[in-house]
Amino acid sequence: MKILFLIFTFQFSLALPLLFPFNEEENKIWEAMPKKTTVKPAKLHKALIYSHASGFKHSSIPTGAKALRIMAEKTGVFDATFTIKTEEFTKKGLAKYDLIIFNNCTHIQKAFAEDSQRKAILNFIQDGKAFVGFHSASDGGLPNWPEYTEMIGGCFAGHPWGAGGTWPFFVEDKKHPINRAFTESEFSFSDEIYQYKGYDRSKLRILIGLDSLKTDKKGNSKTNDYPVSWVRSYGKGRIFYSNFGHNKATWWTPFMLQHFLDGIQWCLMDLKGPSKSTPQKI
């Protein structure tokens, strides 16, 4: 019976694009999505994915949501619940989830103005659960919710490196399992890259950095420290943030989807790897 069920679910997952025809964007995402996870998930985790922009609205929000839905369906790591509302973000509402994902939302301090909701989100992570932020999830917190900025690791303070450019990056933490998607220690990629305020390297473990000195743009860091993806521990919980995700194409780039999936599995403690801060390398 179990075997029959497995055959059915296997065939069903392969047949999914046929049963529910995908549009062109979804087809590209499905093709680019990893077929197999790096590690088997400990269970089917439950994710609450929030995609409402209270400030600037990225046109890639629906693309990110599609990618996270397809990631859930194809890999089986998590069950995805999508929302653009804030009602679920209470102690009781969040209790049934293992993971919160902020998909390109902006000005989060406006969406979560109530103290009780802010506490519910931060306590959720501190008590041992997971938080993942993509791109403009860091465009918020400051000025009136500094604890959010402290939690996610930095607040958007402009993007000297625009979405139309192709920028040089380096893999700062070559051994971290979240970086196994990157086969070279340096790579070029087109996306919009931020500088930050309220950023404190000593609280974060930087995974990917921008090699700003190889660009003709100058940002706000005296030491040219422009982190792009990072992790941290937060109480008993874990956080993964990546600046990538402004451009729609990021969401159908295979190595980026692998990086995102591994970051999610690390936060969910499926994947082992350090979170201790390391000094700046370049």
Ligand SMILES: [Zn+2]
């Ligand atoms: Zn952006």
